[in-house]
Amino acid sequence: MKPIIAVPATALLVYRAYSKKSLTPGGIIAATATAAAHAVHPWNLPFALLVVFFLAGTRATHVKENVKATLTLKATGSSPQGGGEGPRTHVQVFANSLMASILTLLHAYQLHVRKTELLHNPNTAGSLCFSKGGDLLVIGIIANYAAVAADTFSSELGILSKGQPRLITSWNLKKVPRGTNGGVTVTGLLAGLLGSMIVVTAAMLFLPLCDERSVGRLGGGTPWSVNERRVLILGLTVWGLLGSVLDSVLGGLLQRSVRDVRTGKIVEGEGGERVLVSGSTVKGGHAAEVKASLLSGEGKDAVEQMDSAVVEGDDDQGAAKSRYDSRNKNRKSSFGDEKPSREVVTGWDLLDNNDVNFLMAFTMSVGAMAVAGWYWDVTLWTIFPPNWTSS
Known part of the structure; x- marks a missing residue:
């Protein structure tokens, strides 16, 4: 991405996070580093997805935040008015974007290697646009943000559902308090689908797909048909929604939910950390x-x-x-x-919320690359350096 665009855009994001208090000071530093990692990519796609996720996620967080604050309790008890997660910390930023940052840097270097090879040997097979059946790393980047956006929308908007959440890991889908890890609602699932659609739509707008004009050109690749684009859009959108479902399953099994026995409300850990009983x-x-x-x-x-x-x-x-x-x-x-003032409602105390988010993002990114590789008959090993000039 061109510095003339990346630098002021990053500055605006940092200012907005600071003015809206959506990130802690450590979160702002982490977000700046993440933006820099995305901006070094020659395509606008990774940086655009980061911006869309940040703006859309922040907007979803602020929807009826006063109402959401009364539905749970803070673990510190510092806010008599209610709960809510508050500003995102650096750990939360990395939990959502670290996997995408790694894949972005890998693909940026992959394109650099291809470009260098093409300049020295024009006959080298290597595409600089997104070729049909091509770069799996790109699929992983989009899948990461589709999944974390779906999870954010599902969590932030699903809690406002009129219906009581049901525990996805229970055989009878028993009802649980709002904010319980693993609790899902129809509203939350629909919100997750919306979040995934927003990210995938942005990806299609900024993704440099190879077309008929790129055939025979230096750095060109196999063009995409209309039906193939539809399959790509539908597949990534559904995959993002599945990421939200996976996060609920992981949270319901591996993350402890703690309830205040006197109010009946779920206690939320500051910055996504564990809640003490x-x-x-x-x-x-x-x-x-x-x-x-x-x-x-x-x-x-x-x-x-x-x-x-x-x-x-x-x-x-x-x-x-x-x-x-x-x-x-x-x-x-x-x-x-x-x-006792608190009791465990569900889950084993193995992971905190940030661990679950990162595990989900990692699983959905790698899983998307594996599924795309199977569908296109492309080996997953093409994401590693020895195969970077063959895609």
Whole structure:
């Protein structure tokens, strides 16, 4: 991509992220590095997909954000008004775009190798446009953004569904609270399809497809027919939606969902990180965080009991510390009603949300390249350097 376009475009994205507070300072640095990795590609496609995903995803995040904030709780308890993920961190940025960045850099170098070979040997077989049955790396890039866009739209808009989510990993699709990992709704699936369609449509607008005019030209390739383009569009769109479904399956199985037992709401980790359950949360400095979250719900009376117990413990210098006193290391992980403040609803505590997102993006990118290679009868090994001049 030409620097005269990439530099001001990146600056505008950074300014927008800063002004809208959609990214943390670390997230802005990560986004800038990601934009640079996409901008070095000679095609406009990778950078355009990054911009479309960022703008569309940010827009979906801000849809009825005040309403969404009341549907879940923050793990830190710092916001009595509700939950929501807040600004994206650098980890979240890389979880969605790292795989695409790697594939973009690989394909940029692949095109550089081909161009160099063609200049030295015009008879070398190598296409500089997107040839039919050609570069699998391009399929991987588009598939990455189609999948993460579908997942973002599904998560941000699906939670607003009038119907209660159902757990995709349960045999009877049982109903679960909003925000539960693995919970899906028809609205969420349709939103995911919309997100995938937006990315694939942008890809078709910026993808330099080989056509009849490129046949016989230096760096030309096999042209695409109208039907083949339709198959490509449909396949990538459906694949993006499947990425959203895969994310739900992975989240429902490998990511723990924690519910606040007094409000019945799902607790969301800051920056997509793990949520601590009551046994870990009320120890040490985290007790204040749990207390803050309880003040917004039915746990207010329990907190007052806890405070009273602490005061009584302080007045009685010779007695043992209150069982609710933060200085008492042997206190129980409960409050006045002696019930845990949080409980695990679904999932194993193996991955956090960022791990799930990256695993999904990686799987869908590699899977798309494998399926395209099978359909076109092109070996997956063409994505590696020894085969870069043969596509």
